[in-house]
Amino acid sequence: MPVTLEWLDDGQQVLLYTYTGRWTWDEYHAIITETHRRLAGITHPVYAILDFTAASLIPSGSFVAHLSNGGRRLPDQLGFTVLAGSGLIFRVVERVLAALPGRQREFVIVATLDEARARMAAYLASAGTLR
Numbered sequence: 001m002p003v004t005l006e007w008l009d010d011g012q013q014v015l016l017y018t019y020t021g022r023w024t025w026d027e028y029h030a031i032i033t034e035t036h037r038r039l040a041g042i043t044h045p046v047y048a049i050l051d052f053t054a055a056s057l058i059p060s061g062s063f064v065a066h067l068s069n070g071g072r073r074l075p076d077q078l079g080f081t082v083l084a085g086s087g088l089i090f091r092v093v094e095r096v097l098a099a100l101p102g103r104q105r106e107f108v109i110v111a112t113l114d115e116a117r118a119r120m121a122a123y124l125a126s127a128g129t130l131r
Contacts, residue, residue, distance in 0.1 A: 013047060047079055086111045
């Protein structure tokens with residue numbers, strides 16, 4: 001499956017979204033629906049790593065519209081996010097996410113999944129949320 005979602009920890013604090021190969025906007029929107037299902041009943045903040053390092057291309061279609069729509073639909077518990085991937089497209093993603101009304105979140109973009117894990121660990125340690 002080109003888009004997967006899993007918890008990175010037993011305390012259900014960090015979600016890992018993995019995009020591999022060719023994925024579609026339908027899969028992107030489906031994973032947001034799955035995020036709502038997974039976060040149902042969870043009241044503490046949840047953080048995310050989005051790994052695009054093995055993804056081939058962004059799907060065709062209105063990139064900004066899909067990201068904006070998806071960003072507005074994210075659960076309220078979802079906070080600090082690290083995007084792993086490189087290229088110009090991630091600078092565009094950064095601008096779109098920063099401009100979402102009412103959904104401003106802290107996020108960073110790094111080149112590798114290892115960097116993403118390290119940034120998340122540093123964030124959790126500084127926020128005092130490690131269990």
